[in-house]
Every structure is written in structure tokens, then in C-alpha cells.
Amino acid sequence: MFAPRRRFVCRTDRRRFRADLLHATGRESDGGTRRKSTKRDPSPGARLVSENRALQVRRLPSCGAVPPESLRRAGERSLVHNGTQSSPGATAMPSTARAARWTAERTIEVTDKAVRDPAPDEVRVAVGSAGICGSDLHFYRGEFPATPGITPGHEFGGTVEAVGADVRHVREGDLVGIEPLLRCGLCPFCLSGDYHVCNDRGLVGQGVDGGMSESATLPGNTVFPAPSGLDAEGVALAEPLACSVHGFEKVKLRGHETVFIVGAGSIGLTGILAARACGAQAIVLARHPHQQEAARRLGAVEVIGDDDAGKERMAELARIHAVDVAVETVGGTADTLITAQRVVRPKGRVVLLGIFTGTRTSIDPLHLALNEVEVVGAVTYAASDGHADYAVALDVVADHADAARSLVTHRFALDDAGQAFDTAVDKSTRSIKVHIQPGTHG
Ligand SMILES: [Zn+2]
Ligand SMILES: [Zn+2]
Structure with a gap:
């Protein structure tokens, strides 16, 4: 929240x-x-x-x-x-x-x-x-x-x-x-x-x-x-950041929780600031070295690469139930929704922020059911509970102006x-x- x-x-x-x-x-x-x-x-x-x-x-x-x-x-x-x-x-x-x-x-x-x-x-x-x-x-x-x-x-x-x-x-x-x-x-x-x-x-x-x-x-x-x-x-x-504000509002992210962000484009990276504004901590899966550097600069507690070591670490995070909320931000034709759902703990939540251009992506229905993982779609921003996600995003950017502008x-x-x-x-x-x-x- x-x-x-x-x-x-x-x-x-x-x-x-x-x-x-x-x-x-x-x-x-x-x-x-x-x-x-x-x-x-x-x-x-x-x-x-x-x-x-x-x-x-x-x-x-x-x-x-x-x-x-x-x-x-x-x-x-x-x-x-x-x-x-x-x-x-x-x-x-x-x-x-x-x-x-x-x-x-x-x-x-x-x-x-x-x-x-x-x-x-x-x-x-x-x-x-x-x-x-x-x-x-x-x-x-x-x-x-x-x-x-x-x-x-x-x-x-x-x-x-x-x-x-x-x-x-x-x-x-x-x-x-x-x-x-x-x-x-x-x-x-x-x-x-x-x-x-x-x-x-x-x-x-x-x-x-x-x-x-x-x-x-x-x-x-x-x-x-x-x-x-x-x-x-x-x-x-504030505009890309507001998408994460909206997504985190939808899954009621809480201050002690850990968010796993799949992807380090501008939605994923600004999502780090949105998670921190809730008091949560963010782990980021980032493919490119310059994105990994940016994720650290924005305050990610851990940055994982898209390689074998990264896969091993994600399996470990899943095993120890470290991730409360996973966020998919890649979209396109990527097969990343399944990455998000597999890393999250039982009863965890997955937020879908990426814009998929393909009509199909993989899920693991048995895993979702057995672990009661919730998958929530989120698009842009709104003022659903009386305050505008976009206005919150402006405040979050103001609180982290230098990091955001980097x-x-x-x-x-x-x-x-x-x-x-x-x-x-x-x-x-x-x-x-x-x-x-x-x-x-x-
Ligand atoms: Zn946009
Ligand atoms: Zn209308």
C-alpha cells in the first residue's frame, strides 16, 4: 500500500x-x-x-x-x-x-x-x-x-x-x-x-x-x-512509474514484502522506485549490463542476470519462498509470464504489466492452482480509490529525482x-x- x-x-x-x-x-x-x-x-x-x-x-x-x-x-x-x-x-x-x-x-x-x-x-x-x-x-x-x-x-x-x-x-x-x-x-x-x-x-x-x-x-x-x-x-x-504504482495498488503490496521484477526496461526500472515507496524491497531480473547497473543505482537489493547463475538463483528464491509479488514487465513476444509465476511463493501474487503483442504466452496451470498464485492484469493507471496513481508517481519521482533522472x-x-x-x-x-x-x- x-x-x-x-x-x-x-x-x-x-x-x-x-x-x-x-x-x-x-x-x-x-x-x-x-x-x-x-x-x-x-x-x-x-x-x-x-x-x-x-x-x-x-x-x-x-x-x-x-x-x-x-x-x-x-x-x-x-x-x-x-x-x-x-x-x-x-x-x-x-x-x-x-x-x-x-x-x-x-x-x-x-x-x-x-x-x-x-x-x-x-x-x-x-x-x-x-x-x-x-x-x-x-x-x-x-x-x-x-x-x-x-x-x-x-x-x-x-x-x-x-x-x-x-x-x-x-x-x-x-x-x-x-x-x-x-x-x-x-x-x-x-x-x-x-x-x-x-x-x-x-x-x-x-x-x-x-x-x-x-x-x-x-x-x-x-x-x-x-x-x-x-x-x-x-x-x-512519472508516466511509466505510474504503471507500477497502479499494479502494486492492485495486489496491495505491503511494506515488509519482496517484489521480483522481471525485466529492466523503463517500466521495470521505475518499478523499483514504486516498490521502495511502499517500503518493499525489489529484486530485478535484468538481461543487459547497463540495465543491471541502472537497477542497482535505483536501489534494487539484488540484481540477477539472464544466465545459468540467474536461473539457479531464481530456483533458490522460489524454494525459500522469498518473493511475495512478481511483476512481468517485458511483454512483446517474450515467454516471461511463466518466469514470474514460478518465482513467487505459494499464495503470492503476479502482476502483469508488460504489453504482449502475441496472443499466447506460457503458464503453468497446475503450479498456479497448487500454490494458489494470483495473476492480476494491470494497465496504465487510474484513481480507483479516490487518489490518482499518476499523482502518487509524481511524488515518488520527486522523492528520488536524481536516481530517476539517471x-x-x-x-x-x-x-x-x-x-x-x-x-x-x-x-x-x-x-x-x-x-x-x-x-x-x-
Ligand atoms: Zn508509455
Ligand atoms: Zn468512460
Whole structure:
């Protein structure tokens, strides 16, 4: 459980308040209880600007992640609000920003894109740093179809440059992180904080433009204020870390327990910090020497290689019932779920965080049954019990800012985004996390 320390409890409470605020904003902006403005806009010119903004909102690419109905409502709200309250900073912005985007040939190009004013429930962010995720590489390698024209990037942080009229929880100039989940905001899952399993769920950077851009306009309920002591690069690491926070919440990880993490990519490595934040200790199975070094740096109590000695050690850990929770973080086509289930003690729990691209992987059903091992699926993050996993992850990164930032092994200017993807996809570069930083120039 994520409340082992007094300081942590305080922060979590603060975050819970913020999460409530965010959800209140989200519900309000979905039109349920919002009080209508009684002011009238006396200026025909201002009304024309408002109508143009509404048209801009309607021109957003429509996808499964953002129901066209929501876009229509957002446009109507623009007509009501923009005449009565302007978006701070909007007038000072250039009308275009540099942005990476997918081409029809599955490559990345960097072009100028139109900058959009935020609708009343939106926030525009000047992106400081955006990480390349393993899922972005699936698109880059052509394993999943990328949508041409869409700007990728769902791990990012930056500075608020404009807020819509209904947004209250962040202000211009705030450093913020993005919890990149799109949702309907109205279904039972969304209303209970389980928006990560909403039927209309989507991801910023896949269905709509993401963070590999100088400027990103986002739903206000995806924008979280960052704790002090972080910069945009650190903030961007909260997204992968939040996946482990969510997984450990699901299996109710306790402070005295031992976690065995299978895989040392960015999910596995940030998972070490999430386990430590619970007061648990982490053992990591890491294939490559640079990943093993990183795991030690992040505080793993033991690092095991993917070799005969490692296999022997895993058998021993299983024999002495040392592992309470095993986490699979590799996914793809790896046969690693069975590794996780075999190392865990009787009555232990296995968390499935890796994204498997194959439809089949091995399990040992007799072993699972005889030992009553629980296997739990976990995807992204949510606010299931009233506080957001993503907000907890921001706090965990802030508590371990230097260790977390050591995961960023390569940094590129936005115009070199193609090179950044080539570096991330080529494991001989020993990259762990590659970041694109729109504020810098190559
Ligand atoms: Zn990701
Ligand atoms: Zn929903």
C-alpha cells in the first residue's frame, strides 16, 4: 500500500484533494452541473473570434478515443465562455509550433503545426521534455499502424502557457505532468475513477496529438501540477512509474514484502522506485549490463542476470519462498509470464504489466492452482480509490529525482526526433530512456 511514511501520507492527501478537484472539473465540463454564464458579450468582433474558436475545436481529428459528441459540446461551450473570459497568454502565442508527426511511411518528420487555443476545459502546455516509450517503438517498427499526421508522445511534462476559462487547478507558468488518458467522463467506470477501462479510452499521442511538440493542448483533467524539486524531464518519468504504482495498488503490496521484477526496461526500472515507496524491497531480473547497473543505482537489493547463475538463483528464491509479488514487465513476444509465476511463493501474487503483442504466452496451470498464485492484469493507471496513481508517481519521482533522472540516457532536440527514435530502437546504444526536448536546439 502506498502510505508507509508520514510525509507520503500528507502528500497523498493533498493529491487526493487535487484528484477530486480534477474530477469535479471533468464532470462539470461534461455539461452535467455547470452553471450558465449570465454575462453577455457586447462585442460582435469578440463573438466572431469565439465562433472561430468553436470551429477550431470541431476540426480536431475525430477518433475512437474522443467521441465526436464531446467535441461538439466543447465547441458550444466555447461560444458561451470565450466572450466572457479570455484565455491568459493565448494572444501572445505564435500561431504555429514545431511538432513531430508520423508520416504515411511510418517515419517521423518535424513540421510546423497550428497552435490551438484551449477550449474552456483545456490547458495548453509548452512541452519541456517528452520520453520515447516502448509502445512508440512498436509504431516506429511498423508492428502497430500509426496514424499519419498525429504527433506522438504520452510521457511528458512542461509549463502551462494558457488555460481555458473553466480550469481552476493549474495556472499559467505552473510546471505540470500529463496523465495521458482520454476518456468519456460519463460512464460508470469513469465516474468511479476507473477511467483507464472506459470503453472510449484513448491515449494522448496516439488518437490525438501528443507531447513531441513545442506546444500541446490537452483536456484539463489530464494535467497535474508537479511537486517542487522536479523539472520537466523528471516529471515525464512519472508516466511509466505510474504503471507500477497502479499494479502494486492492485495486489496491495505491503511494506515488509519482496517484489521480483522481471525485466529492466523503463517500466521495470521505475518499478523499483514504486516498490521502495511502499517500503518493499525489489529484486530485478535484468538481461543487459547497463540495465543491471541502472537497477542497482535505483536501489534494487539484488540484481540477477539472464544466465545459468540467474536461473539457479531464481530456483533458490522460489524454494525459500522469498518473493511475495512478481511483476512481468517485458511483454512483446517474450515467454516471461511463466518466469514470474514460478518465482513467487505459494499464495503470492503476479502482476502483469508488460504489453504482449502475441496472443499466447506460457503458464503453468497446475503450479498456479497448487500454490494458489494470483495473476492480476494491470494497465496504465487510474484513481480507483479516490487518489490518482499518476499523482502518487509524481511524488515518488520527486522523492528520488536524481536516481530517476539517471534513467534518461539520451536527449535530443525536437528537430532531431527521427534520430531520437533510431537511438531508442537500437539497443546497441545502451539507451534506457530517450527524451526529446523541444526547448533545446541541436
Ligand atoms: Zn508509455
Ligand atoms: Zn468512460
